[in-house]
Amino acid sequence: MAKSRSRWVCSECQSTHSGWYGKCPSCGAWNTIEEVCDPQDAPAGRVVLSSATTAAAVALSEVGEETPRITAGMPEVDRVLGGGFVPGSVVLLGGAPGIGKSTLLLQVAAHLAKGKRSVLYASGEESLQQIAGRARRLGADGERLLLLAETRTETILHTARELALAGELELVVVDSVQTVYSSDNDGLPGNTGQVRAVSTQLISFAKQHDIPVVIVGHITKDGQLAGPRLLEHMVDTVLGFEGDDDRATRLLRASKNRFGSTLELGVFEMTSEGLREIHNPSEAFLSQRPTDAPGSCITVSMQGARPLLLEVQALLASSPGGNPRRNSVGVDPSRLAMMLAVLDRHGGQFVLDQDVFVNVTGGVRLSEPAADLAVLLAVASSHRRVAMPGDMVAVGEVGLTGELRHAARIDVRLAEAARLGFKRAIIAPSSSGKAPKAPKGLKVRAPKTVREALELALE
Numbered sequence: 309m310a311k312s313r314s315r316w317v318c319s320e321c322q323s324t325h326s327g328w329y330g331k332c333p334s335c336g337a338w339n340t341i342e343e344v345c346d347p348q349d350a351p352a353g354r355v356v357l358s359s360a361t362t363a364a365a366v367a368l369s370e371v372g373e374e375t376p377r378i379t380a381g382m383p384e385v386d387r388v389l390g391g392g393f394v395p396g397s398v399v400l401l402g403g404a405p406g407i408g409k410s411t412l413l414l415q416v417a418a419h420l421a422k423g424k425r426s427v428l429y430a431s432g433e434e435s436l437q438q439i440a441g442r443a444r445r446l447g448a449d450g451e452r453l454l455l456l457a458e459t460r461t462e463t464i465l466h467t468a469r470e471l472a473l474a475g476e477l478e479l480v481v482v483d484s485v486q487t488v489y490s491s492d493n494d495g496l497p498g499n500t501g502q503v504r505a506v507s508t509q510l511i512s513f514a515k516q517h518d519i520p521v522v523i524v525g526h527i528t529k530d531g532q533l534a535g536p537r538l539l540e541h542m543v544d545t546v547l548g549f550e551g552d553d554d555r556a557t558r559l560l561r562a563s564k565n566r567f568g569s570t571l572e573l574g575v576f577e578m579t580s581e582g583l584r585e586i587h588n589p590s591e592a593f594l595s596q597r598p599t600d601a602p603g604s605c606i607t608v609s610m611q612g613a614r615p616l617l618l619e620v621q622a623l624l625a626s627s628p629g630g631n632p633r634r635n636s637v638g639v640d641p642s643r644l645a646m647m648l649a650v651l652d653r654h655g656g657q658f659v660l661d662q663d664v665f666v667n668v669t670g671g672v673r674l675s676e677p678a679a680d681l682a683v684l685l686a687v688a689s690s691h692r693r694v695a696m697p698g699d700m701v702a703v704g705e706v707g708l709t710g711e712l713r714h715a716a717r718i719d720v721r722l723a724e725a726a727r728l729g730f731k732r733a734i735i736a737p738s739s740s741g742k743a744p745k746a747p748k749g750l751k752v753r754a755p756k757t758v759r760e761a762l763e764l765a766l767e
């Protein structure tokens with residue numbers, strides 16, 4: 309275990325001494341000698357935020373501007389981070405086994421290593437040959453992408469510290485927190501104490517040297533990040549990389565971000581050359597959509613600042629038993645149950661005895677109430693076996709009395725629908741009663757109730 313080393317420093321002349329003196333032997337000032345614990349050897353389990361020897365409070369007006377962010381070189385990653393890596397921040401990236409965490413970070417590392425400073429990519433999971441093999445497949449090259457196959461945090465940080473002190477370090481990636489260990493802790497790699505000790509050291513390093521550190525974290529079977537929950541509190545940003553085996557689409561989102569919104573979504577496609585960014589996800593998600601099939605409705609969902617066109621699909625089938633099934637992917641089950649009840653009571657459609665399956669294409673979750681109307685219309689369309697017009701979108705919250713409620717940022721949503729060639733939109737009336745400005749080529753109707761919306765969409 310590293311022992312904490314103390315030094316005695318004069319706050320007046322900054323001279324270092326072997327012990328405490330009332331009067332500084334160098335400059336003669338009284339009561340200026342202070343004990344300083346070397347931050348590099350800080351006691352285990354403590355995060356060191358800066359290497360400053362004194363802790364004087366500073367007026368807000370005197371605190372300088374933030375250092376500019378470091379762009380990841382991939383706009384979809386920057387978007388989720390809130391505009392790039394904040395120097396000194398620690399990002400935890402979690403995701404299912406084999407989803408593409410190492411691929412994503414190696415691509416980011418390769419982009420950053422094209423700049424003036426190096427990126428240290430330390431892996432406790434793979435050999436140098438394995439990492440290099442992947443890097444070559446991804447088309448990465450360059451002398452500033454430094455690979456390290458190492459499981460001891462102290463060794464990784466020793467290398468990182470030397471680069472940082474020489475002003476040559478841009479980013480550190482540690483893949484993964486479960487496979488590296490700290491000599492401060494006796495436990496096996498991956499156990500709670502080890503994960504905590506390793507992350508504490510990595511966070512201390514990031515804060516002291518103002519270098520961003522990205523840590524990969526494994527997730528458990530039920531989708532939680534493995535290790536202590538505390539880890540998520542300790543780091544600045546927690547990102548999740550999601551997707552499923554059947555599809556190549558991968559989604560990156562933040563569940564915590566001290567420096568940006570958690571609503572943003574990054575969209576990628578896994579290819580043999582690595583992850584390809586999808587800058588226009590609406591087009592990609594709608595590309596295989598059937599335009600004349602009952603049970604399909606397009607909505608415009610705000611994912612952070614970006615409007616996304618998504619297809620809600622529903623299938624209703626008569627339920628053999630007395631206990632109809634409800635299965636929803638991408639839509640909150642309680643919200644779906646509410647839509648079925650509203651449709652039953654206010655839409656005149658008796659769907660409560662039916663098995664109901666709802667799916668949002670692309671693997672995206674529709675968490676905002678503005679998607680209610682699309683869910684309701686998709687269910688009604690499947691039930692009546694009538695397709696909605698293929699050039700129509702629906703946006704609006706549905707209330708329990710069957711009324712439609714205004715969705716935020718409707719102008720942005722309508723503009724995106726028009727841009728993608730949609731001709732008709734059914735939206736909820738605005739709270740002010742004023743009709744929204746319809747983009748050119750888009751006919752906007754704003755019914756007040758679910759019943760009116762059903763008439764417009766399905767008749």
Ligand SMILES: Nc1ncnc2c1ncn2[C@@H]1O[C@H](COP(=O)(O)OP(=O)(O)OP(=O)(O)O)[C@@H](O)[C@H]1O
Nearest residue numbers: 403404405406407408409410411412578579580581
């Ligand atoms: N030659 C290839 N062609 C296409 N896709 C590939 C190829 N090699 C790997 N992949 C994709 O990359 C995925 C593995 O990516 P990666 O190793 O980055 O995942 P990971 O999340 O880091 O996994 P782990 O949890 O095991 O560390 C594979 O599941 C596969 O989808």
Ligand SMILES: [Mg+2]
Nearest residue numbers: 409410433483
């Ligand atoms: Mg990996």
